[in-house]
Amino acid sequence: MSDPHAVTREINRSQMQVSDEVAIQITSMNKWYGAFHVLRDINMTVNRGERIVICGPSGSGKSTLIRCINRLEEHQSGQIIVDGTELTNDLKNIDKVRSEVGMVFQHFNLFPHLTILENCTLAPIWVRKTPRKEAEEVAMHFLEKVKIPEQALKYPGQLSGGQQQRVAIARSLCMKPRIMLFDEPTSALDPEMIKEVLDTMIELAEEGMTMLCVTHEMGFAQAVANRVIFMDQGQIVEQNEPKAFFNNPQSDRTKLFLSQILGH
Amino acid sequence: MSNNNASFVRTEMLGSQEPPTSERGAIKWVRENLFSSALNSILTLLGVAAIYLIISGSLPWFLHGVWNASSMGECRQIVADNYGEGASGACWAMIHERWHQYMFGFYPRELYWRPVTAFALMIVSLAPVLYYNNRRTDTVMTGVVSVLLMLALWGVNTPGSVFAAVFLLFAVIVAVARVAPKYLVWVTILFPAVGFLLLWGGSVWSPVGAMAGFVLIGITYSLTKDRLGVPVGTGVGVIIASIWWLFIQSHVTGPLASAMNLGFEKVDSDQFGGFLLAFVIGVTAISASLPVGILLALGRRSDMPLIKALSVGFIEFIRGVPLITMLFTASLLLQYFLPPQTKFDLILRVIILVTVFSAAYIAEVIRGGLAALPKGQYEAADALGLDYWQAQRLIIMPQALKISIPGIVSSFIGLFKDTTLVALVGLADPLQGITKIVRADINWKGIYWEPYIFVGLIFFVVCFSMSRYSMYLENKLKRDHR
Numbered sequence: 001m002s003d004p005h006a007v008t009r010e011i012n013r014s015q016m017q018v019s020d021e022v023a024i025q026i027t028s029m030n031k032w033y034g035a036f037h038v039l040r041d042i043n044m045t046v047n048r049g050e051r052i053v054i055c056g057p058s059g060s061g062k063s064t065l066i067r068c069i070n071r072l073e074e075h076q077s078g079q080i081i082v083d084g085t086e087l088t089n090d091l092k093n094i095d096k097v098r099s100e101v102g103m104v105f106q107h108f109n110l111f112p113h114l115t116i117l118e119n120c121t122l123a124p125i126w127v128r129k130t131p132r133k134e135a136e137e138v139a140m141h142f143l144e145k146v147k148i149p150e151q152a153l154k155y156p157g158q159l160s161g162g163q164q165q166r167v168a169i170a171r172s173l174c175m176k177p178r179i180m181l182f183d184e185p186t187s188a189l190d191p192e193m194i195k196e197v198l199d200t201m202i203e204l205a206e207e208g209m210t211m212l213c214v215t216h217e218m219g220f221a222q223a224v225a226n227r228v229i230f231m232d233q234g235q236i237v238e239q240n241e242p243k244a245f246f247n248n249p250q251s252d253r254t255k256l257f258l259s260q261i262l263g264h
Numbered sequence: 265m266s267n268n269n270a271s272f273v274r275t276e277m278l279g280s281q282e283p284p285t286s287e288r289g290a291i292k293w294v295r296e297n298l299f300s301s302a303l304n305s306i307l308t309l310l311g312v313a314a315i316y317l318i319i320s321g322s323l324p325w326f327l328h329g330v331w332n333a334s335s336m337g338e339c340r341q342i343v344a345d346n347y348g349e350g351a352s353g354a355c356w357a358m359i360h361e362r363w364h365q366y367m368f369g370f371y372p373r374e375l376y377w378r379p380v381t382a383f384a385l386m387i388v389s390l391a392p393v394l395y396y397n398n399r400r401t402d403t404v405m406t407g408v409v410s411v412l413l414m415l416a417l418w419g420v421n422t423p424g425s426v427f428a429a430v431f432l433l434f435a436v437i438v439a440v441a442r443v444a445p446k447y448l449v450w451v452t453i454l455f456p457a458v459g460f461l462l463l464w465g466g467s468v469w470s471p472v473g474a475m476a477g478f479v480l481i482g483i484t485y486s487l488t489k490d491r492l493g494v495p496v497g498t499g500v501g502v503i504i505a506s507i508w509w510l511f512i513q514s515h516v517t518g519p520l521a522s523a524m525n526l527g528f529e530k531v532d533s534d535q536f537g538g539f540l541l542a543f544v545i546g547v548t549a550i551s552a553s554l555p556v557g558i559l560l561a562l563g564r565r566s567d568m569p570l571i572k573a574l575s576v577g578f579i580e581f582i583r584g585v586p587l588i589t590m591l592f593t594a595s596l597l598l599q600y601f602l603p604p605q606t607k608f609d610l611i612l613r614v615i616i617l618v619t620v621f622s623a624a625y626i627a628e629v630i631r632g633g634l635a636a637l638p639k640g641q642y643e644a645a646d647a648l649g650l651d652y653w654q655a656q657r658l659i660i661m662p663q664a665l666k667i668s669i670p671g672i673v674s675s676f677i678g679l680f681k682d683t684t685l686v687a688l689v690g691l692a693d694p695l696q697g698i699t700k701i702v703r704a705d706i707n708w709k710g711i712y713w714e715p716y717i718f719v720g721l722i723f724f725v726v727c728f729s730m731s732r733y734s735m736y737l738e739n740k741l742k743r744d745h746r
Contacts, residue, residue, distance in 0.1 A: 072643050091651075099649035109644035112743050113662050122658060123648035155743045175648065 007202065007223035015208040018226060021048040022081075023179055023210045024069060029078030031061075031068060038064050039075070040234045048178075051211045053221040053242075056231035057257060062214045065231070066181045069212070070101045083178060099127050102172030106184040108164040110156035116143065116167050117152040120174045128175065135174070142170040146200050162193030166200050173204075180204065182213040216261060222246060230254050328353025331360055335707035358708050359718050365701065366719065369537015369692045375465075375529065376420035379540050381430050382462040384413040386547060388437060389455035392448050394733070402441040402448060410434040463536075463544065465528035469517035477505040477513070494653040533611040537692030539722060544611065546680040549618040553679070554672070556619065557626030558665075562656065564631055575627070582624035587682055590617045595689035614686055622679040629671035633664035666741045673734035677727045694719045 024046040031039040038061045046052060054062045067073040068080060071087050071094045080087045082097045111119050120139035124130040130138070143149045146166035148159075156164055165185055172180060182201065186194040198220050205211060205224045215221070221228050221242055228245040230238045230253075238245070238254045246262075249255045285291060298308040328347050333339045336355060343353035359366070368376060387409050395401060413434060417427055440447050457471035484501035485494075492500065521527075536544065563575030582590075594613040637660060645655035665672070687696030699715040702708050 070647055072646060095649050095651060098647060101647075103644075103647040105640060105644065105647075107638075107640050109638075109640035111641065111644070111659055111663075113666065113741070123650060126654050126658065127649040157743055171648070 006219035007198070009202075011202065011223055012206045015206055016049065016051070016226075017208065018047050018049045022046070023048045023050070023083060024212075025079070025081040026069075027079040029068065029075050029080060031064065031073065031075045038234050039068070042078070042236060044229075044236065046179075046210065046212065048210050049208050050227060051205050051209075051225050052213070052227045052229060053225040054212065054214045054229045054231060055216060055218075055221070055257075056237075060231040061234040062231045063183050066103075066183060066212050066214055069179075069181060070098050070103055072103075095127075099123075099175055100178050102175060102177035102180045104165070104168050104172055104180070104182045104185045106187050108156070108161070108168045108188075110164055110168055110171070112156050115153050115155055116148070116159070119156065119167060120171045123171070123175050139170070139174050142173045143167070145173070145203070146170045147196075160193060161189045162196045165189065165193075165197045169197075169200055169204070179210045179212070182211065182215065184214050184216075186215060186217055218246070218262060230257065232257070325352050325354055329356045330354070331356050333357035334361065336710050337707075354714055354717075355711060356714060356718075358702060358711050358714055362698075362702050362708075365698050366538045366694050366715075368540045369698065370535040371531060371537070371540060372529075372535065374421075374423075375531065377417050377422040377426055377430070378462045378465070378528065378531075380413065380416045380420060382459045383543070384409050384416075384434070385451065385455055385458060385462075388448065389452040392445075392452050399442065399445050402445040403438065406434070406438045406441040406448075410438055461528065463531070463540075464533070465530045467517070467521040467525070467527040469520045469526070473513040473517040474509070477509045480505045480508055494651075533609050534691075536611060538694045538698050541611070541686065541691060542680070542683045542694055545615055545618055545683045545686065548615050549622055549679055549683075550676050552615075552619045553623040553626055553675075556623035557630055557672075558661065560623060560627035561630035561634060564627065565634060579624045579627050582621055583628070587618070587621050588685060588688055590621060591685060591689050593617065610689070610691065614689065614691065618679065618682065621682075622675055625675045625678075626672055629668045629675060630664060632671065633666075633668035634660065636667050637663055666738075669734050669738050669741075673730055677730050680727060680730070681723060694722070 022045055024044070026042050026044040029039060029042040030037070042065060054065065056062050064073055068075050068087075069082060075087075083100050085093050085097050085100075087093060087097060110116075111122070114122065117136060117139055120143065121130075121132065121135040124135040124138065125132055128135075140149055140152065143152055146169055148163055148166055148170075151159055151163060151167070156167065159167065169185075185201070186197050189197060194217070198217060201211070201213070201220065202224055213220070213225075225242050227239060228242050229236055230245070230249075230251075232253050238249065238251050240250075245254075246258065249258055282288075286295065299305045324347075328343050328351060330339045330342045330353055333342060333355065334357070336358075339353070339355035339357055343351055347353065364373065364376070368379060371379060388406055391402060391405055414427075414431065417430060422430075437448070437451065454475075457475045460471050460474075461468060481498070481501035481504070484504050485497045488500055489497040491497075560575050560579055563571045564579065566572045566575070591614060594617045595610060598608065598613055641659055641663065642655065645659040650658065684693045684695040687693045687700075692698055692701065695716070699719065702715060703711060
């Protein structure tokens with residue numbers, strides 16, 4: 001296996017504990033785009049402290065699945081309960097869930113007209129009503145954590161892709177989320193920048209954050225995840241602990257997928 | 265390397281040399297831009313000839329201009345005396361004599377200080393909107409405006425007591441700009457009422473009553489927005505304010521006015537004219553059409569079918585009807601439909617229709633800006649938990665408006681020039697209305713170019729300033745690749 005981003009450093013597992021508390025509960029959830037059935041009978045429970053990697057071929061519905069968790073996509077049947085709040089059409093619940101769940105996008109989606117610091121303080125100030133000064137302190141704390149405090153007063157357009165993605169992570173963390181969703185966070189990055197983003201994500205995992213990552217970084221999955229979910233054609237095909245998943249996949253579809261992405 | 269030897273090592277690096285003369289400076293520029301080919305050379309020569317003909321034809325006319333005369337005949341006489349029989353010369357004396365009509369229309373001469381002061385206040389009130397607050401620029405700007413205003417007031421023969429009062433007012437404004445520039449915003453907030461009072465006069469209490477309606481909207485909104493949300497809260501506020509405006513206000517302001525009769529001499533709308541009229545209509549419509557346009561653009565992209573249908577219908581209807589038709593509607597039809605006693609000011613009606621007209625265009629320009637934003641911006645705002653109005657205000661609109669600046673400013677420039685169309689409903693705009701009046705005067709019969717050049721020049725200065733301001737803004741807001 002020749003993974004250029006294989007995680008070589010020692011992972012500190014002291015904080016990485018999965019509790020019994022349920023963070024996300026998805027029950028027989030279905031979603032359609034028009035007539036196209038994108039997500040089919042999804043059942044899934046995520047406990048607090050879990051680090052789940054979701055993989056699968058493109059168009060398998062993995063992004064759609066995690067976007068349903070903070071209601072960027074609406075599901076048509078079944079139930080999604082995040083932190084005890086069920087996602088329905090009630091806007092109050094949706095806003096509550098969204099302020100508890102951080103999301104990192106493939107294309108960063110930073111706000112180009114605001115400085116890095118303003119990007120990070122915007123939601124705490126307007127959604128959490130944090131005083132500006134306090135929000136800025138929190139933002140600087142997280143910018144230091146992702147190792148770019150010196151860029152705080154620049155604009156997103158002046159930063160490299162990897163730096164922008166780390167800002168996006170810091171921006172989510174400023175809301176003090178209990179769950180983090182990552183939607184292919186490294187897919188739009190140049191190879192040499194992937195590592196810096198993965199390092200940030202690993203640190204987050206080491207602190208015990210509940211994480212759902214859609215990613216093709218199998219090195220990250222092996223090092224950090226406690227569960228790997230494989231999706232195809234809108235359904236969960238296989239899930240297992242990383243070791244078992246990679247070394248002993250059960251379904252033919254999984255075997256084919258793994259041989260394709262790890263084979264070269 | 266002439267010996268065809270594949271192996272080569274440079275022993276000495278070459279220094280850079282001056283380019284040949286044909287590749288340098290003016291010669292290069294002329295060759296590349298004016299004489300790059302035979303056709304190009306011919307066109308250049310033809311162009312030079314055309315410019316020469318235009319200048320040689322018109323320059324003497326400008327240079328022979330007469331500034332002091334009391335009639336067209338006198339002008340011609342002076343030109344003939346000075347430059348010989350048959351010489352042509354501009355007769356700027358007309359402007360010298362009639363400039364006050366071009367500026368103020370039939371506004372009473374002894375009250376000119378009112379529009380002049382209103383204009384100065386308008387510039388002060390625009391500053392916090394157009395530029396970021398900054399102690400130094402605010403102080404310099406208010407200072408310069410004050411000095412110019414004092415000169416202008418002196419020029420229009422303002423009575424001493426008024427002069428002193430205005431001087432005091434602007435001394436306070438400059439002091440505020442110097443000490444606490446952020447409070448200049450109050451000039452902006454109060455300007456609609458103060459400007460109205462200065463221009464039309466009448467009792468102080470009617471503009472105060474009108475402003476009280478807006479205060480009611482604000483209070484209702486802040487009390488109810490947490491329970492009802494932004495749109496419903498604002499809607500309830502508007503309903504309460506409308507009730508105030510339509511049914512209660514007159515019962516409150518009437519007794520107040522009779523108890524304490526503060527106010528200015530009343531000036532009727534048909535006394536307005538010239539650039540005063542153009543600015544009143546233009547500035548009001550410009551500042552009102554932007555917010556209306558934003559709401560229409562958001563409405564057109566709304567998920568709610570009713571709001572979407574209303575916005576689309578409104579925009580398409582307004583864009584499908586010529587402005588002139590709407591102006592005629594404003595001046596004639598509204599009067600037929602409204603109850604006979606209703607006195608609905610003609611300028612106000614025109615302002616409302618011009619606003620609505622330009623809002624429809626601006627809505628489409630802004631919709632273009634909204635469509636240009638990547639979907640990710642909406643998703644990021646949603647994912648952070650911002651609600652719809654927060655996302656619009658903090659994330660979407662700043663970016664969409666930035667993209668739309670050139671289009672919005674084009675609409676504004678168009679609107680300002682369209683104010684001359686009010687001549688068609690009998691208002692004395694500077695281009696048609698006033699010029700017609702001047703040319704109907706027996707003394708100035710036969711004057712042709714001068715008024716149009718004068719009016720055109722002022723329009724050009726205003727529109728060009730708007731265009732430069734838009735470029736300044738675009739540059740200032742440029743965020744990428746810096």
